[in-house]
Amino acid sequence: MMPQVSFEFRLDAYSPDTIPMERLAQYLLELSRLMGETQSVHFDKLIAGSTRAVARANWEAAPKIKKRVAEARANEGPEEARRARRRIDEMLVEDGSSGELADVSGEARKRLIYFPGAKRSSDLSYGPLQQQATLDGIPIVIGGEGDPVPVHLEDGHRVYNCLAARSVAKDIAAYLFQAPIRVTGVGTWFREADGEWQMRRFRIQAFRPLKDESVGEAVRRIQGLGTSLRSHADPIAELLAITHSGDDE
DSSP states (O other): OOOEEEEEEEESSOOTTTSOHHHHHHHHHHHHHHHOOTTTEEEEEEETTTEEEEEEEEGGGHHHHHHHHHHHHTTOSOHHHHHHHHHHHHHHHHTTOOEEEEEOSSSSOEEEEEEOGGGOOGGGOEEEEEEEEEEEEEEEEEOOSSSSEEEEEEETTEEEEEEEOHHHHHHHGGGTTTOOEEEEEEEEEEEOTTSOEEEEEEEEEEEEEOOOOOHHHHHHHHHTTTTGGGGSSSHHHHHHHHHTTTTTO
16 A cells, blocks of 8 residues: 555644534635645644644655645745645634644654744834845756746755756756755745745856765865865965865865
8 A cells, every 4th residue: 555644734723513614615725726636635633732634645745745835835835735734724723723734654754844924023024124035945947938947956855845947957957866056146035924934936047066975985075175275365265275176066
């Protein structure tokens, strides 16, 4: 049997014994629109205590669901998912509650998105704040309609959803699924009602490939420099120059 992934939506306004069936159905409908993959997501159960609705998804659909929810959290991705996120938050305001959607498949609960609902406070929300920044990752998605176009970078288990001019994206495409790059640009940050800072947009201005080597290889290369750094006027600048000397090859 194909393994499945469990997702839990939790809200504090009701218990399973007190939540009206119609209201529960409204929440589940919007959750379905938020998560997408409607043929692969199935309602499982309600858990006692605060209202905790559990849904199961086919293993192969889980990454798509997580990506869609992450995009909606950043106010990106399909309009249907973004609209569902806003509607769930509005419903929680009406019910005087807050909520969250989490991946509960493993030993540790992994929050995917928080809905502040009635706990939203204007004095806790800040933004947008724009700041020059750099991101590292392997390009996994490039292209789309319009200009700029989406460019997604994967760094371990994290995916950065960026935008780049078509001319820049065309050059990045040479590294698609192959090698890590470092992009520089301007990030747009917001402080959410739960106190967490979230980067909702990142506009890539330039990039360069990174040398694909292990930590051990990098340490041995630096150790092999010998004592030449000691006599240099600015050893730190020289070290950085040597470390990045192969990046543009």
